[in-house]
Amino acid sequence: MSKLQYSVSISLDGFVAGPDQSLDNPLGVGGQLLHEWMRERAAWRDAVGLEGGVTNASTAVLDRDDEQVGAVIMGRSMFGGGSGPWGDDPWKGWWGENPPQHLPVFVLTHYARPRLDCEGGTSFEFVTGGIDAALRLARADADGKDVTVPGGGTVARQYLAAGLLDEIQLHLVPVLLGDGVRLFDDKELAGTRVEQVDVVEAPAVTHIRYRMRR
Amino acid sequence: MSKLQYSVSISLDGFVAGPDQSLDNPLGVGGQLLHEWMRERAAWRDAVGLEGGVTNASTAVLDRDDEQVGAVIMGRSMFGGGSGPWGDDPWKGWWGENPPQHLPVFVLTHYARPRLDCEGGTSFEFVTGGIDAALRLARADADGKDVTVPGGGTVARQYLAAGLLDEIQLHLVPVLLGDGVRLFDDKELAGTRVEQVDVVEAPAVTHIRYRMRR
Numbered sequence: 001m002s003k004l005q006y007s008v009s010i011s012l013d014g015f016v017a018g019p020d021q022s023l024d025n026p027l028g029v030g031g032q033l034l035h036e037w038m039r040e041r042a043a044w045r046d047a048v049g050l051e052g053g054v055t056n057a058s059t060a061v062l063d064r065d066d067e068q069v070g071a072v073i074m075g076r077s078m079f080g081g082g083s084g085p086w087g088d089d090p091w092k093g094w095w096g097e098n099p100p101q102h103l104p105v106f107v108l109t110h111y112a113r114p115r116l117d118c119e120g121g122t123s124f125e126f127v128t129g130g131i132d133a134a135l136r137l138a139r140a141d142a143d144g145k146d147v148t149v150p151g152g153g154t155v156a157r158q159y160l161a162a163g164l165l166d167e168i169q170l171h172l173v174p175v176l177l178g179d180g181v182r183l184f185d186d187k188e189l190a191g192t193r194v195e196q197v198d199v200v201e202a203p204a205v206t207h208i209r210y211r212m213r214r
Numbered sequence: 215m216s217k218l219q220y221s222v223s224i225s226l227d228g229f230v231a232g233p234d235q236s237l238d239n240p241l242g243v244g245g246q247l248l249h250e251w252m253r254e255r256a257a258w259r260d261a262v263g264l265e266g267g268v269t270n271a272s273t274a275v276l277d278r279d280d281e282q283v284g285a286v287i288m289g290r291s292m293f294g295g296g297s298g299p300w301g302d303d304p305w306k307g308w309w310g311e312n313p314p315q316h317l318p319v320f321v322l323t324h325y326a327r328p329r330l331d332c333e334g335g336t337s338f339e340f341v342t343g344g345i346d347a348a349l350r351l352a353r354a355d356a357d358g359k360d361v362t363v364p365g366g367g368t369v370a371r372q373y374l375a376a377g378l379l380d381e382i383q384l385h386l387v388p389v390l391l392g393d394g395v396r397l398f399d400d401k402e403l404a405g406t407r408v409e410q411v412d413v414v415e416a417p418a419v420t421h422i423r424y425r426m427r428r
Contacts, residue, residue, distance in 0.1 A: 175407050176408070191392070
């Protein structure tokens with residue numbers, strides 16, 4: 001069965017994004033510190049068309065995702081979108097002409113717009129039917145592989161609350177953000193036990209995979 | 215040089231104690247879930263006079279602390295203390311006749327009281343002179359070994375803010391508490407980088423040691 005995975009970088013003090021998030025700055029103030037570990041990796045640099053980079057213990061974690069993940073679900077702020085309905089010349093998101101996903105991406109939004117096909121195999125489909133519809137569409141396109149929800153937590157929180165999340169891939173980064181968006185932050189989750197599946201120590205990041213218990 | 219270490223169990227959603235902490239319930243609601251990994255360990259059971267228990271990857275982490283730590287600093291709520299000044303028959307804390315520390319313990323408090331000597335080599339010294347005085351006393355008694363601050367974060371936060379903390383030993387537990395006391399939770403810390411020193415994967419817990427950068 002195709003799993004639904006939430007993959008997120010988190011600070012030592014528990015933030016998945018910095019404060020003052022906006023559509024112009026979806027990572028929030030200081031949020032880029034959470035992603036430094038990834039920017040040096042050869043796999044990531046290759047995916048965004050840059051040369052060089054290092055190969056280390058993180059590589060296997062990213063490679064595993066590349067192999068096992070067949071579709072992506074994200075919120076509108078991660079796609080990038082401007083405010084209000086899409087205009088005549090709609091914003092194409094943060095990702096440029098050749099986005100790094102190289103997969104079908106499903107964007108949760110209140111505003112319908114036509115599918116956007118990019119270079120390198122990435123497509124953006126805009127889903128107005130909510131999280132269930134997005135997951136159904138993503139699974140259909142994932143070709144038996146897993147579906148991943150990257151990022152800031154708003155979308156993952158909805159899937160977790162609905163009991164639809166199977167795994168959490170945490171990238172724990174040795175930095176303190178002091179303020180920002182917390183992982184989950186939901187009193188209803190008190191006492192929820194998850195299963196620690198595997199731990200990978202890598203330079204300047206620890207990768208931990210958890211399985212939700214049903 | 216003797217290091218000052220903060221050692222703490224933390225939930226996946228970033229809590230070091232549950233909500234509604236009180237002198238009667240210093241771990242807060244659900245806070246005991248953070249310490250289950252330790253209660254099964256043979257080393258811990260031996261320290262509190264219980265038999266049995268398991269030996270696994272956590273054992274080396276606890277053994278290392280046993281070898282390297284020479285004194286403990288804690289807050290009054292971790293000692294246990296009742297409210298107001300100490301009475302004629304002062305409360306001896308949570309720890310019973312033979313406390314598990316087997317070390318000199320320095321308790322930060324506003325109320326002076328005589329030193330308490332217990333079985334098994336544990337002593338409680340009550341320090342009213344603040345965190346600098348407590349650290350000076352603890353280092354003097356630690357015999358060249360490290361000083362550790364366990365627990366709920368109030369004391370560790372003060373040492374961190376004063377730039378006196380050298381290491382953080384995190385025990386990351388696969389449970390969600392939903393609410394409670396956050397690690398540090400201080401906007402002044404934004405952008406603080408720490409160094410990830412080592413990672414130990416153990417059953418139902420991941421131990422990560424960080425070094426503060428000066």
